Amino acid sequence: MNSVSMSSELTELLLGENIQTQLSVPTLVEKVLHRNEGVLTASGAVRAETGKYTGRSPKDKYIVEEGSSSNKIDWGSVNQPISPEKFDQLYHKVIKHLEERNEVFVFKGFAGADHKHRMPIQVINEYAWHNLFAQQLFIRPNEEELKQHQAEFTVISAPNFKANPDVDGTNSETFIIISFEKRTVLIGGTEYAGEMKKSIFSVMNYLLPEQDILSMHCSANVGFEGDVALFFGLSGTGKTTLSADPNRRLIGDDEHGWSPNGVFNIEGGCYAKCIGLSRDKEPQIFDAIRFGSVLENVVLDETTREPDYDNNSLTENTRAAYSIDAVDNIVVPSIAGHPNTIIFLTADAFGVLPPISKLTKEQAMYHFLSGYTSKLAGTERGITSPQATFSTCFGSPFLPLPAQRYAEMLGKKIDEHNANVYLVNTGWTGGEYGVGNRMKLNFTRAMVQAALEGELDNVETVKGEIFGLSIPLHVPGVPDEVLQPAKTWSDPDAYEKKAKDLANKFRQNFKKFSNISMDIEKLGGPIA
Template sequence: MSTINQLSQLSELLLQKNIKTNLSVPQLIESVLERNEGVLTATGAVRATTGTYTGRSPQDKFIVEDEVSKDKVDWGTVNRSIDEDVFLKLYHKVVDYLKEKEEVFVFNGFAGADANYRLPIKVVNEFAWHNLFARQMFIRPTEEELNEHQSEFTVVSAPNFKADPEVDGTRSEAFIIVSLKHRIVLIGGTEYAGEIKKSIFSVMNYILPQKNVLSMHCSSNVGNEGDVALFFGLSGTGKTTLSADPYRRLIGDDEHAWSNNGVFNIEGGCYAKTINLSQEKEPQIFDAIRFGSVLENVVLDEDTRLPDYDDTSLTENTRAAYPIDNIDNIVIPSVAGHPNTIIFLTADAFGVLPPISKLTKEQAMYHFLSGYTSKLAGTERGVTSPEATFSACFGSPFLPLAPSTYAEMLGEKIDQFNSNVFLVNTGWTGGAYGEGSRMKLSYTRAMIHSALEGELNNAETTQDPIFGLEIPMHVPGVPDDVLVPRKTWNDPEAYDKKAKELAMKFHENFEKFTKASDEIASAGPSYRG
């Protein structure tokens, strides 16, 4: 079946009377409640649950292998290929399925706050609450922009359409399929809204580097002097929390790009984890959850409809989606200059990495390619406790191109703009997961504040003998002993054993980066067994 026929089929769907396009927030909330897709909470937010799928399903994500993608995509366990015929047949089924629905919801908007690089997108949803999610997460057009809007990529999401693996060629009933040739993302079988957001991020990670723009899985903010900071890290490492700083203006909480003009947000909203959220610890995020926001899998009190952010009975991956302008001190539009400071965040379940260390350019490249952290419970299906993992560029699941493409671009920009880079461990201290405790947020904030203020650029340091990292000896607001992880363990020999174990994991993982220079390869842990 040709591309033209498929696109015309979608056009026929979008001309039907049951299509609700770019509804306002109140209209969408009314639809959510009328259709019993969710409930209104005491905060004014809508709460929806997602059933079986409470996190991303990376094993059910595919990229169509065709003449456009074949020689560009970095195929493997992350970027799984699927035949074009399989995609087209499934696409045909999904569109026919949506044609029979009483209502289908459409959002037209953008990805990319810099008008020079933004991508016009269309999101077609079976669920009203998913369309509300898309409206809050992506960049909302002005009335004039909406009149002239012509989408260049379309997401078609039908959660209640379950695939038959034997017939449809998928791995399970759920599927997330990206066709770079047909410029369509097809989602079915899963109600988890994050698939919509991350699929467009994957698309931008394919498009932007080909325009000499580095796409990045990071949050970003800017100080009063115009100093820009980037925070890299996977879900649960603190990107959203640490970038929401009352003393700095937020550019965005998760997805950015770095062009020759500076940094810009890819999104128009925030998708914050709400596990153990409190107004005391994270006031900006807590107060942002109000009318128009979407709470995902958050447990409510049956009578008061107040959210219980400590309740993990549905999942630990509870979420809140809200437009970025629900945060008071933001940058409008979400663009800024070149980064002065880059922070790599890792949640080290081994409890052996320093809470903060300053990296050389070579160490920065090594740790960017390594992307070490721990997968935290609930972010992906089947993960029930933290697991040590390596995710290239702190975002491997969303990178269609080879990691070296992004790493080389980052290295060039660090050189060009003289950015300072720090590795920050927001994970465990005083022992591994189950024995030690999570690093105090107040300590992490104090360390990052010192880094952003330039106080650590020339600070006295001591070198970690196992990882070769330069650890500041003093940071205002943080006990000196906390800075050196070995001193926080009751049993120093147990620390040495665990640290050497992690060091070897770094070396084993880095063996796959055969094209890395000797300078970068040797910038890893000093201990080599």
């Protein structure tokens, strides 16, 4: 099947009498309730459950092996190939499945807040609540933009269509397939709405570097004087908490591009984890969950419909999707200048990384490629002690291109714009998990504030013996003894042993990279 026949088939679907296009939020909410897809909560948000798939399905994600993109993709366990023939076969089946539905919902919007680099998209959904989710997460057009809208990429989501692995060439009933030639994302067999969001992010991670734009899995904010900061970090490192600063305006929570003009948000909303959420701890998120928002797998009180954010009986991965407009203190539109400060967040459960250290360009590229944090005991089945976790560029599941492409772009931009880069450990101090204590949040906030305000630009530092990191000797608001992890342990030999063990894990992980400059490994990694 060629792109012309696919386009005509899609056009025929979109002209069907069952198509509901660009419905308003109130109308979509009514549809969700009428179709029994979800319920209304006390805050006015819609709550839906996603069945057995309460998170992404990385083993069911594919990229079509096509001539125009095949030699660019970093094929492997993350980017699994599937043939054009299998994709076309599934595409026909999914279109037929949707044609037989009573209603199909279409949202037209954009990915990318910068008008020079934004991509018009359309999202076609079997579920009304998925279409409401798309409205919250992607950028919504105004009336004039809608008149001129021509989708350059289409997401088609049909949760009730199940693949037959023996016939369709998939690993299971679920599939998330990107075709760069057909400009289509095909999703089936899963009700987890996050697959739509992350598929478009994967698409942008392929397309933006071709325009000399670094795509990044990070949050971003800007000070009132225009200084921009980026926050990279995996789950549990404090990225959302630290970037939500009352003294700075939020550019975006999760996905950004860094163009020759500056930073822009790829999304129009936020998709926040909400396990343990409270107004005291995270007031911005708590108050953003209102009418139009979507809660996934959050348990409700049967009588009051109040969310029980501490209840993880459905999943630990409870989520809230809401428009960025629901957040106070944001940048409108979601664009800003070039970053002055870049912060890599890690929650080191081994308690050996400094609470803050300044990185050279080579160290920044090394730690960007490493993407280190720790998984803690109890977070996943079978984990009984802290485990080192490495996610390339802090977002390996969403990177179609080789990792070095993104790292080289980061290094170039650090040089061009003289950005300061810091590694901040929000994990343990005074010993590993179970012995030491979690770094105090007020200490971490003080360190981040000092970095953002330039107070660490010329401060005296000491170089760590094992990781070679430049550790400030003084940070306003933080006791000096906290800054050097070796001095916080009661047993120096135990610290050295644990630090060398983690350094070795870094080295072992880095062996997976090929075609990486020796300077990055030699000058950026732990001291041999």
